[in-house]
Amino acid sequence: MQRFSAFQLFKQGLAGQAGWKPQWRSPEPKASYDAVIIGGGGHGLGAAYYLAKQHGLRNIAVVEKGWLGGGNTGRNTTIIRSNYLFGESAALYDHAVKLWEGLSRELNYNVMFSQRGVLTLAHNVHDVQVLGRHIHANRANGVDNEWLTPEEAKAFCPPLNIAANIRYPVLGGALQRRGGTARHDAVAWGYARAADALGVDILENCEVIGIRRGVGGAVEAVETTRGLIQTRKIGVSAAGHTSVVLDLAGVRLPLESYPLQALVSEPVKPVFPCVVMSNTIHAYISQSDKGELVIGAGTDIYTSYTQRGGLHISQHTLEAICELFPAFRRLKMLRNWGGIVDLTPDRSPIVGKTPVRGLYVNCGWGTGGFKATPGAAHTFAWTIAKDEPHPINAPFTLERFREGRLIDEAAAAAVAH
Amino acid sequence: MAELSPALETARLILRGRPAELDAAEVALGFALPREACRSAGVSGRHALWLGPDEWLLLAPAAVADALTAMLEAATAQAPHALVDVSQRQIGLTLSGSDVEETLAAGCPLDLDLKAFPVGMCTRTVLAKAEIVLWRTDEATFHIEVWRSFSAYVRGILEVAGATVS
Amino acid sequence: MSTRYRSASGGRIDRGRPVRFTFDGRPYIGCAGDTLASALIANGVWLTGRSFKYHRPRGVLSAGSDEPNALVAVRRDEARCTPNLRATQVELYDGLAAVSQNRYPSLAFDLGVANNLMARFIPAGFYYKTFMWPAKAWDRLYEPAIRRAAGLGDAPTAADPDHYANRFAHCEVLVIGAGPAGLAAAMAAAKGGERVILVDEQVEVGGSLLDEPADGGTTIDEISARDWISQSLARLAAYPRVTVITRATAFGYFAHNMIGVIERLTDHLAAPPAGAPRERLWQIRARDVVLATGAIERPLVFPDNDRPGVVLAGAARTYLNRYGALPGKRVVVATGCDSAYAAALDLHHAGVKIAAIADVRRVPAGPLIEAARRAGLPIRFGCMITGTTGRLRVTGARFLVITEDGRAGLGETVACDAVLMSGGYTPSVHLFSQSRGKLAWDPDLQTYLPGVSAENERSAGACAGRFDLAGVLRDGEAAGSASIGVEPSRTFSVHAMAANPRGVLGALTHDRGPRAKAFVDWQNDVTTNDLKLAVREGFQSIEHVKRYTTTGMATDQGKTSNLNALAVVASALGRPIPQVGLTTFRMPYTPVTFGVLAGLARGDLFEPVRTTPIHGWAVAHGAVFEDVGQWKRARYFPRGGEDMDAAVRRECLAVRAAAGIFDATTLGKIEVVGPDAAEFMNRMYINAWTKLGVGQCRYGVLCRDDGFVMDDGVVGRIAADRFHVTTTTGGAARVLSMMEDYLQTEWPDLDVWLTSTTEQWAVIAVQGPKAREILAGLVDGVDLSREALPHMSLTHGVVAGVPARLFRVSFTGELGFEINVPADRGAQVWEAVWAAGQAHGLTAYGTETMHVLRAEKGFIIVGQETDGTATPDDVGLGWAIGKTKRDFVGKRSLARPAMSDPARKQLVGLATVDPARILEEGAQIVAEPGGTTPLTVIGHVTSAYFSANWDRSIALAMVSGGRARMGETLYSPSSTGDVPVQVVSPVFYDQAGEGVHG
Amino acid sequence: MLLIACPYCGPRPELEFSHGGEAHIARPEAPADVGADDWGAYLYLRANARGLHAERWRHTHGCARFFNALRDTTTDKFLATYECGQPRPHLGEPS
Ligand SMILES: Cc1cc2nc3c(=O)[nH]c(=O)nc-3n(C[C@H](O)[C@H](O)[C@H](O)COP(=O)(O)OP(=O)(O)OC[C@H]3O[C@@H](n4cnc5c(N)ncnc54)[C@H](O)[C@@H]3O)c2cc1C
Numbered sequence A: 001m002q003r004f005s006a007f008q009l010f011k012q013g014l015a016g017q018a019g020w021k022p023q024w025r026s027p028e029p030k031a032s033y034d035a036v037i038i039g040g041g042g043h044g045l046g047a048a049y050y051l052a053k054q055h056g057l058r059n060i061a062v063v064e065k066g067w068l069g070g071g072n073t074g075r076n077t078t079i080i081r082s083n084y085l086f087g088e089s090a091a092l093y094d095h096a097v098k099l100w101e102g103l104s105r106e107l108n109y110n111v112m113f114s115q116r117g118v119l120t121l122a123h124n125v126h127d128v129q130v131l132g133r134h135i136h137a138n139r140a141n142g143v144d145n146e147w148l149t150p151e152e153a154k155a156f157c158p159p160l161n162i163a164a165n166i167r168y169p170v171l172g173g174a175l176q177r178r179g180g181t182a183r184h185d186a187v188a189w190g191y192a193r194a195a196d197a198l199g200v201d202i203l204e205n206c207e208v209i210g211i212r213r214g215v216g217g218a219v220e221a222v223e224t225t226r227g228l229i230q231t232r233k234i235g236v237s238a239a240g241h242t243s244v245v246l247d248l249a250g251v252r253l254p255l256e257s258y259p260l261q262a263l264v265s266e267p268v269k270p271v272f273p274c275v276v277m278s279n280t281i282h283a284y285i286s287q288s289d290k291g292e293l294v295i296g297a298g299t300d301i302y303t304s305y306t307q308r309g310g311l312h313i314s315q316h317t318l319e320a321i322c323e324l325f326p327a328f329r330r331l332k333m334l335r336n337w338g339g340i341v342d343l344t345p346d347r348s349p350i351v352g353k354t355p356v357r358g359l360y361v362n363c364g365w366g367t368g369g370f371k372a373t374p375g376a377a378h379t380f381a382w383t384i385a386k387d388e389p390h391p392i393n394a395p396f397t398l399e400r401f402r403e404g405r406l407i408d409e410a411a412a413a414a415v416a417h
Numbered sequence B: 001m002a003e004l005s006p007a008l009e010t011a012r013l014i015l016r017g018r019p020a021e022l023d024a025a026e027v028a029l030g031f032a033l034p035r036e037a038c039r040s041a042g043v044s045g046r047h048a049l050w051l052g053p054d055e056w057l058l059l060a061p062a063a064v065a066d067a068l069t070a071m072l073e074a075a076t077a078q079a080p081h082a083l084v085d086v087s088q089r090q091i092g093l094t095l096s097g098s099d100v101e102e103t104l105a106a107g108c109p110l111d112l113d114l115k116a117f118p119v120g121m122c123t124r125t126v127l128a129k130a131e132i133v134l135w136r137t138d139e140a141t142f143h144i145e146v147w148r149s150f151s152a153y154v155r156g157i158l159e160v161a162g163a164t165v166s
Numbered sequence C: 001m002s003t004r005y006r007s008a009s010g011g012r013i014d015r016g017r018p019v020r021f022t023f024d025g026r027p028y029i030g031c032a033g034d035t036l037a038s039a040l041i042a043n044g045v046w047l048t049g050r051s052f053k054y055h056r057p058r059g060v061l062s063a064g065s066d067e068p069n070a071l072v073a074v075r076r077d078e079a080r081c082t083p084n085l086r087a088t089q090v091e092l093y094d095g096l097a098a099v100s101q102n103r104y105p106s107l108a109f110d111l112g113v114a115n116n117l118m119a120r121f122i123p124a125g126f127y128y129k130t131f132m133w134p135a136k137a138w139d140r141l142y143e144p145a146i147r148r149a150a151g152l153g154d155a156p157t158a159a160d161p162d163h164y165a166n167r168f169a170h171c172e173v174l175v176i177g178a179g180p181a182g183l184a185a186a187m188a189a190a191k192g193g194e195r196v197i198l199v200d201e202q203v204e205v206g207g208s209l210l211d212e213p214a215d216g217g218t219t220i221d222e223i224s225a226r227d228w229i230s231q232s233l234a235r236l237a238a239y240p241r242v243t244v245i246t247r248a249t250a251f252g253y254f255a256h257n258m259i260g261v262i263e264r265l266t267d268h269l270a271a272p273p274a275g276a277p278r279e280r281l282w283q284i285r286a287r288d289v290v291l292a293t294g295a296i297e298r299p300l301v302f303p304d305n306d307r308p309g310v311v312l313a314g315a316a317r318t319y320l321n322r323y324g325a326l327p328g329k330r331v332v333v334a335t336g337c338d339s340a341y342a343a344a345l346d347l348h349h350a351g352v353k354i355a356a357i358a359d360v361r362r363v364p365a366g367p368l369i370e371a372a373r374r375a376g377l378p379i380r381f382g383c384m385i386t387g388t389t390g391r392l393r394v395t396g397a398r399f400l401v402i403t404e405d406g407r408a409g410l411g412e413t414v415a416c417d418a419v420l421m422s423g424g425y426t427p428s429v430h431l432f433s434q435s436r437g438k439l440a441w442d443p444d445l446q447t448y449l450p451g452v453s454a455e456n457e458r459s460a461g462a463c464a465g466r467f468d469l470a471g472v473l474r475d476g477e478a479a480g481s482a483s484i485g486v487e488p489s490r491t492f493s494v495h496a497m498a499a500n501p502r503g504v505l506g507a508l509t510h511d512r513g514p515r516a517k518a519f520v521d522w523q524n525d526v527t528t529n530d531l532k533l534a535v536r537e538g539f540q541s542i543e544h545v546k547r548y549t550t551t552g553m554a555t556d557q558g559k560t561s562n563l564n565a566l567a568v569v570a571s572a573l574g575r576p577i578p579q580v581g582l583t584t585f586r587m588p589y590t591p592v593t594f595g596v597l598a599g600l601a602r603g604d605l606f607e608p609v610r611t612t613p614i615h616g617w618a619v620a621h622g623a624v625f626e627d628v629g630q631w632k633r634a635r636y637f638p639r640g641g642e643d644m645d646a647a648v649r650r651e652c653l654a655v656r657a658a659a660g661i662f663d664a665t666t667l668g669k670i671e672v673v674g675p676d677a678a679e680f681m682n683r684m685y686i687n688a689w690t691k692l693g694v695g696q697c698r699y700g701v702l703c704r705d706d707g708f709v710m711d712d713g714v715v716g717r718i719a720a721d722r723f724h725v726t727t728t729t730g731g732a733a734r735v736l737s738m739m740e741d742y743l744q745t746e747w748p749d750l751d752v753w754l755t756s757t758t759e760q761w762a763v764i765a766v767q768g769p770k771a772r773e774i775l776a777g778l779v780d781g782v783d784l785s786r787e788a789l790p791h792m793s794l795t796h797g798v799v800a801g802v803p804a805r806l807f808r809v810s811f812t813g814e815l816g817f818e819i820n821v822p823a824d825r826g827a828q829v830w831e832a833v834w835a836a837g838q839a840h841g842l843t844a845y846g847t848e849t850m851h852v853l854r855a856e857k858g859f860i861i862v863g864q865e866t867d868g869t870a871t872p873d874d875v876g877l878g879w880a881i882g883k884t885k886r887d888f889v890g891k892r893s894l895a896r897p898a899m900s901d902p903a904r905k906q907l908v909g910l911a912t913v914d915p916a917r918i919l920e921e922g923a924q925i926v927a928e929p930g931g932t933t934p935l936t937v938i939g940h941v942t943s944a945y946f947s948a949n950w951d952r953s954i955a956l957a958m959v960s961g962g963r964a965r966m967g968e969t970l971y972s973p974s975s976t977g978d979v980p981v982q983v984v985s986p987v988f989y990d991q992a993g994e995g996v997h998g
Numbered sequence D: 001m002l003l004i005a006c007p008y009c010g011p012r013p014e015l016e017f018s019h020g021g022e023a024h025i026a027r028p029e030a031p032a033d034v035g036a037d038d039w040g041a042y043l044y045l046r047a048n049a050r051g052l053h054a055e056r057w058r059h060t061h062g063c064a065r066f067f068n069a070l071r072d073t074t075t076d077k078f079l080a081t082y083e084c085g086q087p088r089p090h091l092g093e094p095s
């Protein structure tokens, strides 16, 4: 692997930047691999990297139907945090945060992980209670999370409107200082480059259109638009398309795919130092290194694979943004886009084995799996390599739905009185 | 600019039942319930607004509320149905004037053109973030029913909307 | 100030009305009808901004919404300051104050230009390759520096005082773009007598026809282009159902033919009327759409093509013919297409010296070229422009003649003060593509054109690749006619000079060495070298190249640059363009103000504020409110400077000692009516209802079919076939919707109907030992005695002169009544009870006291004790389950093994060993003190209060296997150490339940 | 914002509707007799079809009726809407 560094950049600068090699190869598919990962997003590429790096599997391929990172990895608002309520979740997401902290150096690729702090706002008494429970639960799990008064919140995020007479005043917020953002594309590219350097074949424009099963029902091969590939292990990280892929193996999942939209403003000089989320009035916002405000909108109400949604969904979010940050009302939306998120009934992911031998799945990350990328990939690789759950992903089985052992992060924030 | 005014005090009943079994109610009402979607019918101050295939909003002068209820209950005793007094659940507003359509169109996504929404048409719909019942009583007049806790909001929206028309 | 670059005559500006404005504080004078860009050009000002990355000096490039360079901030006052506006679209008004952006300390002398000197070390994507060491330096050092350098304008810091409007609209035919194609289409569609809406983003209709010289040769139906515009407008005005909206940009094409349009209402006015909305969002649902959005001129890609004074040829023609502004006095024209000759000819006629026309094509021919030749303009064929000279404005252009055999011939520099360039036109397929129509590569025109439609839509004119005026008009007529289902009938006679619509794509050959910067994306400073670097580094998908180099990602979204970028990448990859693909066109077409998308939703109209009939009384009595969903609920009623704790303590004591009055109006209410009402209730709720007598009440629990508690509330049987169901405040809509779901889709055979009565009733709770005494004097014909109206019963009667449903229920553990009266009498009855209660110590209490009182009794609150993962048994409600019922929603799920796992969390009470210590809600529970993280957590505190009645702290908690732990000591970790607690019954007060029967 | 043809009221804007998930998933007549796998499937497993999808909508802010629709989830185009209780129409798919 050609090392990246300031010195190399300087050296190449003198040479007209002419000496750079492709960051990853574009090989032809081999007839057979020891493992095939379906889905070239952060999760799939990451799993391939850790399989190669930590489990010694080098004869593996990542198959991606389009371009790397073109799924949700390339269209998310990049919020990273680990202050989830349940111990199982906190362990998983915090495992990821710890990996994030060293990822740029691990991959020799600057993924611009920036721990600027994620502030979740409370707007009513119920919010205060829910965030309080989160803070206590997180601390017990060794995850940082602290309460800020409205004044402290304002000091942390100066554009915030903390007037007491607004429709939903800010009653305070929970701050995870270790939270932040990372450069989404760089995560896919960085993993791809590092995996490629370890011999992983990355096959773009290669759509899986069939999964063959042999004796005992175990997986045997994947059919792709670039030909048949033999393999005994298939790891699926296809996000919004996971149920379509698993359908090919006859496995049904508790997943529904919804459009989720996001938008960016025109770039402006630095005005927003952190990440702010508000579940109650539905807004989340940060400012990218290029200067755009990156704003997440909600899911549309219907399932869809179109990667777009209704204008009213973005409007709803901008209403909230304008109330919380009234100075931003004159800023302009530059681009709006959609992704397809795979939601589980309890809004927690499914990571592990499936009823089909040799078929592993890592999905259901819904609206929040970017933050988990290194952690999920790392434990998923373990599961694929050892054919058993990693202690951290063990609770996130498919069976939990049959048994009713939900890890209900969504309901945990339900509002009622 | 369109004028917004409170409608007269009104008795309101929700009548629900299988359409085929409600003939008796029509006798008591004195007119046929509208069976066509989103249409109203009525005589002498009493109106029935189709809200759904088994749901009508009956409007009558406040004074006759109890009598009407008693009469309807008596007449429909044999027919499975539900009659519920919602006189206080919602309030009525009248919006009229030359630019009623534009004013409503600031918050209501329906096609309010006379051809698409003729006089006599009624329907539940939304006005910005509130649900309303919208009923066109003449070319330039709409009667609006809104749950009482949303009425201040609906008034607010219509006022701002009126100020931003044209 | 003289306007040295104003033409002698012509243009659509009002030369009689001078307009004063400032740019970076310097005063200038323009004319009414100018844009900021045209006025600056007329004043000879070309330097208008600095580029994003290299801070290179930049000038106006275009004349419309495709402008990448000339971005300015316009400042009306402190709060009305708008960054990143395109000077080409900012209409001049008297007093306009514009400032340039992204420069320090000044536009002409910008320190950021250091980046330009560093350029070779900071190519596309450089930041991915460095700034990784030392670990902490990214957050603290590198990133802040990058952020300071990036961004364009400054975000406003004060709240925007302006207002915005919204309009939902419907029409049969929506025509977008009012050039010749759009006008023709609208006139054709108008004949149908149906609703036609024509929108155009410009100030006036006419599109490219506005660029024709007033006395030019182009005529339509024997009249000049300009007269034809006026005539068309007059025709359209004669149709009552036709609406023409200008300053209106169609920014988004959404599913099912809904188009978003932004109309700019006041930004062009010197003194906008007070309160007038600044912009309006139109959401137009059209049966048929005609796209007539024209085409965008493509720049040429050559070294130093970004110097101020290098301008698109068509734009130069626009500035001359429409605004009377001269791009220069001695200009060079560099072109790869015919249309630039029109600009050259017009400028020549206006007295501008055409120093050279460099046409990259070897043997072009056509009437325009012929005309230029006749006019004696110096034309060179097969001649590449390879660079420009000058610093803040061009002073010359370099040429390279390519010989017959493709070798570079002689180079030469020609002095000039402006370079006009054109690579041809790119059809504006943005909206077509947004509609999810499929684009098709046209090998002839070398561009993408609308292929297969996804919506009911037609493209006409230049946006469909039709460039000859006669054809454009025919196209418009055809599209308009087809939209109303008729055959086209109108013909046009056109006299115009034909131009070959083909142009050139991608980078021009040059001899300037590898470091020369030929810009493709002006605003984001993306050069051909960046694109080639991306390809070299293995980025083969155009989507990757876009993201790696940021080409096409600036505020213009690559309007002028995308096709050139594609061509450069295709050539680097050695693949034909259509195999390289396209990036996705997304809304908005041009950036849209957040405020107009938020529309009316601001302040009190952000979301409905729901209040009860008793709200006014509560306000008058000093209540402090809390938001519960959209409702405002009185939380407590402080007296004389009390804080919440003091007020709640007083209220709690008063209720148990005497009586309290509480507004319970917000509880959801559903009237369940019909012969099958009881059967329906049996199926929905976990409880059994058949045996509930008329006049009796029961506490009902509702589960989802997965067995988890969803809602609860008291249900009263009003008649054999009528139940009065209550729900939580937040659950009202959810519960009704779920009931309707089961009723309509699972059990449509049941004769039962549901009606929301939440707002029909005002609900006044009177609770406490004195409740009966207080009400006694107010009721008429109601026997309030324990025997006649026992706990959990209801009756009809008159209270304070108002017919009421009177419930004998208690959420406090005291003798209690809930008086339901028609909502508009709520305040009156409340006042009457209040007055009657004064002698008995009646105290108003709010939700906070309600919470404490119910916690003292161990009553749960759904959403506080439960979180969506609790079964009825978990929260101690197993008793409510109708054991003999065959089925109810949730029953099957409760039989799953995991539901009876002894380790499930169960509701318990916690008593702190230190009675003064109040636990924190949400605090965790552990079995062993002094653990280290991660702790083994066995539960959490759901509610915790100081109980004035018990004079100690109380808490409810969900603890693993909690009911088997009675008496155990557990611990709650806190910032001050582990707090020991004892597991106790969740019922702290009146365990025998005597109080309610009082 | 989708335009949805309510079988009772005609084409109406999406703002008036709520989505009710996959259609034709009947609640078992006698849940107690349903095995764990089937019950789990009834509760949670969904087709999540890419392409033609039968789904439920409720015209909540209109006639308040639930009804079914056949929609292509790759284009969001509706092929049909029909009343609850009616079978899924066979449109646009091989029969
Ligand atoms: C608008 C939006 C905002 C979000 N915001 C956040 C946020 O702020 N924080 C956060 O943590 N998360 C966020 N998320 C969620 C996050 O983006 C995802 O959970 C995460 O990126 C999933 O990564 P992935 O690698 O699993 O999936 P993806 O990146 O989607 O990768 C899956 C890949 O599989 C490929 N594929 C699918 N089918 C096939 C097939 N048959 N053959 C071959 N390849 C196939 C796809 O093309 C795709 O590239 C957001 C999502 C969206 C859409």
Ligand SMILES: NC(=O)c1ccc[n+]([C@@H]2O[C@H](COP(=O)([O-])OP(=O)(O)OC[C@H]3O[C@@H](n4cnc5c(N)ncnc54)[C@H](O)[C@@H]3O)[C@@H](O)[C@H]2O)c1
Pocket: C176, C177, C178, C179, C180, C181, C182, C199, C200, C201, C202, C206, C207, C208, C209, C248, C249, C250, C251, C292, C293, C294, C295, C339, C424, C425, C428, C431, C460, C461, C462, C463, C466, C467, C468, C469, C472, C499, C500, C501, C589
């Ligand atoms: N190479 C050539 O010779 C050449 C090139 C370009 C144009 N033309 C000439 O241009 C004319 C084409 O006419 P036309 O009517 O197709 O295009 P046009 O350019 O005359 O009109 C398009 C109109 O659409 C408007 N518009 C574009 N996008 C919009 C949006 N999103 N929202 C609102 N308005 C929008 C523009 O402001 C413009 O007024 C012909 O007369 C042709 O001769 C010729």
Ligand SMILES: Cc1cc2nc3c(=O)[nH]c(=O)nc-3n(C[C@H](O)[C@H](O)[C@H](O)COP(=O)(O)O)c2cc1C
Pocket: A074, A075, A076, A077, A078, A184, A264, A288, A290, A292, A294, A307, A334, A335, A336, A337, A338, C552, C553, C554, C557, C583, C584, C586
């Ligand atoms: C964090 C983030 C920042 C983005 N910033 C920009 C931007 O500055 N300009 C831009 O045009 N698009 C930006 N995008 C959006 C992408 O252009 C694109 O819309 C997104 O990756 C989805 O792909 P698609 O629109 O091609 O389907 C950004 C996307 C993300 C996730």
Ligand SMILES: [Zn+2]
Pocket: D006, D007, D008, D009, D010, D059, D062, D063, D064, D065
């Ligand atoms: Zn309907």
